[in-house]
Amino acid sequence: MSTAEETSGGEMRPWAEVTPDAARRLLVAAVEAFAERGYHATTTRDIAGRAGMSPAALYIHYKTKEELLHRISRIGHDKALAILNAAADGEGGAAERLSVAVRSFVRWHAAQHTTARVVQYELEALGPDARAEILALRRQTDAVVRGIIQDGVAAGEFDVPDVPGTTLAVLSLCVDVARWFNVNGPRTPDEVGALYADLVLRMVGAGK
Amino acid sequence: MSTAEETSGGEMRPWAEVTPDAARRLLVAAVEAFAERGYHATTTRDIAGRAGMSPAALYIHYKTKEELLHRISRIGHDKALAILNAAADGEGGAAERLSVAVRSFVRWHAAQHTTARVVQYELEALGPDARAEILALRRQTDAVVRGIIQDGVAAGEFDVPDVPGTTLAVLSLCVDVARWFNVNGPRTPDEVGALYADLVLRMVGAGK
Numbered sequence: 001m002s003t004a005e006e007t008s009g010g011e012m013r014p015w016a017e018v019t020p021d022a023a024r025r026l027l028v029a030a031v032e033a034f035a036e037r038g039y040h041a042t043t044t045r046d047i048a049g050r051a052g053m054s055p056a057a058l059y060i061h062y063k064t065k066e067e068l069l070h071r072i073s074r075i076g077h078d079k080a081l082a083i084l085n086a087a088a089d090g091e092g093g094a095a096e097r098l099s100v101a102v103r104s105f106v107r108w109h110a111a112q113h114t115t116a117r118v119v120q121y122e123l124e125a126l127g128p129d130a131r132a133e134i135l136a137l138r139r140q141t142d143a144v145v146r147g148i149i150q151d152g153v154a155a156g157e158f159d160v161p162d163v164p165g166t167t168l169a170v171l172s173l174c175v176d177v178a179r180w181f182n183v184n185g186p187r188t189p190d191e192v193g194a195l196y197a198d199l200v201l202r203m204v205g206a207g208k
Numbered sequence: 209m210s211t212a213e214e215t216s217g218g219e220m221r222p223w224a225e226v227t228p229d230a231a232r233r234l235l236v237a238a239v240e241a242f243a244e245r246g247y248h249a250t251t252t253r254d255i256a257g258r259a260g261m262s263p264a265a266l267y268i269h270y271k272t273k274e275e276l277l278h279r280i281s282r283i284g285h286d287k288a289l290a291i292l293n294a295a296a297d298g299e300g301g302a303a304e305r306l307s308v309a310v311r312s313f314v315r316w317h318a319a320q321h322t323t324a325r326v327v328q329y330e331l332e333a334l335g336p337d338a339r340a341e342i343l344a345l346r347r348q349t350d351a352v353v354r355g356i357i358q359d360g361v362a363a364g365e366f367d368v369p370d371v372p373g374t375t376l377a378v379l380s381l382c383v384d385v386a387r388w389f390n391v392n393g394p395r396t397p398d399e400v401g402a403l404y405a406d407l408v409l410r411m412v413g414a415g416k
């Protein structure tokens with residue numbers, strides 16, 4: 001991961017993996033439309049219009065509006081999991097790895113707050129199969145953070161009476177950055193990440 | 209505050225202050241419809257239908273859909289602020305008051321998670337005047353928590369390098385309970401409140 005990518009939480013070119021270009025433009029348009037009006041109030045016609053394309057052109061790439069939401073949610077959750085796995089597999093003790101995990105996870109939620117909001121708030125609009133797939137990814141995300149915390153407890157670095165509850169709280173704290181983060185606010189994604197890493201180390205009793 | 213009211217975060221009979229009964233039923237129907245489909249995808253006809261009333265009957269009580277959202281948001285924010293003020297004005301040192309504030313604020317967000325989600329996620333659907341009014345209430349909410357943390361720092365009870373940032377994180381952690389809380393999940397609102405009060409005391413360095 002390059003320094004430039006790290007600065008924005010590994011998301012310098014969001015959706016770069018979506019090809020061809022028309023499919024990518026439609027996905028970006030869908031994220032914006034869902035964030036502005038909500039999934040249910042958005043039509044495929046709205047999305048095609050935002051992307052400067054016809055509804056017929058949209059159907060070449062996506063059969064339904066739900067397929068767009070599923071694709072957005074899948075890519076978003078894959079990214080979040082990759083960010084946490086990179087931190088968990090990194091060097092250093094549990095405190096250092098947890099700190100890196102929180103910093104990069106928060107940076108991603110701040111920098112990609114529009115996508116993160118859609119991914120978090122429209123989960124219930126997915127059909128049963130798509131939702132089951134996303135929930136499995138969320139359990140993996142949870143397991144990565146719980147693993148770091150368990151490592152810290154086992155090594156005597158952390159003091160955590162309730163590991164599952166603390167894991168839930170740490171992830172919740174990071175995810176909610178997407179709700180309140182304001183690009184015109186006083187803090188950069190990096191500054192929020194640094195503040196939160198410090199707060200999370202306190203939550204796990206990593207005697208600083 | 210009675211014990212029964214405390215158990216559910218001071219919200220045994222939500223919307224009890226809305227009268228007459230028809231106006232209250234319409235508000236409850238609006239909360240459910242906004243939570244399920246989003247504000248923009250909901251019509252006043254949908255809301256009236258859910259309440260078993262005609263659209264004409266709805267207009268007797270609310271001129272527009274936005275008036276319903278504004279009323280819901282105003283009542284929700286007033287309740288949240290009242291809960292925090294009660295804790296801030298309570299007995300005991302800063303640690304005890306912060307603990308009570310977090311417990312009751314979390315309980316409210318868990319027990320009233322449907323309302324809290326609507327209030328948090330549809331803020332941008334309000335018109336400029338209504339939004340300004342709600343943002344002023346949010347600044348008051350922030351000030352109450354910041355005040356308790358500042359008291360703790362001044363008394364030497366807390367160790368907080370960044371008071372505004374920590375205040376933001378504490379409120380964010382509590383508010384996000386509304387997103388993930390599941391009535392069929394393993395934890396009651398009260399148990400989440402107790403866990404979070406402990407985690408927040410760690411965040412402010414209240415040497416437990």
